[in-house]
Amino acid sequence: MLTYTAGHINYGGRVTDDWDRRCLLCLLADYYSLAVLSERHSFDEHGAYKQI
Structure with a gap:
C-alpha cells in the first residue's frame, strides 16, 4: 500500500518516463x-547504512 501511495500517487505525476517510474x-x-x-537489517552490503 505504501509503495502504491508513494510511487504511483505522489511521484506518478512527476515521473513521466516508464523506465524512471520502474526505477523508482x-x-x-528496498525500503518498504x-x-x-x-x-x-542493513541497506547496503557493507553494513554502513542500517535501520534505526
Missing part, C-alpha cells in the same frame, strides 16, 4: 519491505 518503484521496494523491520 524498485528503489521503494518487512525485512526493514529487523534490527539487523
